[in-house]
Amino acid sequence: MIGDRATAKFQHTLRRHRENPYPAAHFPEPAFNQLVLKAYFIGVPVLRILGLDRRKTPELRRMAADYASERRAAGRSVPADIDLVM
Helix, strand or coil, rough: CCCCCHHHHHHHHHHHCCHHHHHHCCCCCHHHHHHHHHHHHHCCHHHCCCCHHHCCHHHHHHHHHHHHHHHHCCCCCCCCCHCCCC
């Protein structure tokens, strides 16, 4: 199981705009989904997440839709690349 340390390290990598195949290959679904949402939270394009296309699940799509809905309800902008997950 991937721990908080590995997730934090990859989040740091995302912030630095470096692609990394490890999460798509090894993260369990909940950790991968959290990573994708974290990318939205910190403003990193999800295109930087290698393997996203093959890791999209109904749960990840639901989470992205909920996130977009919450942003709209709060009068905030929705990431332009949200459709890549939904």
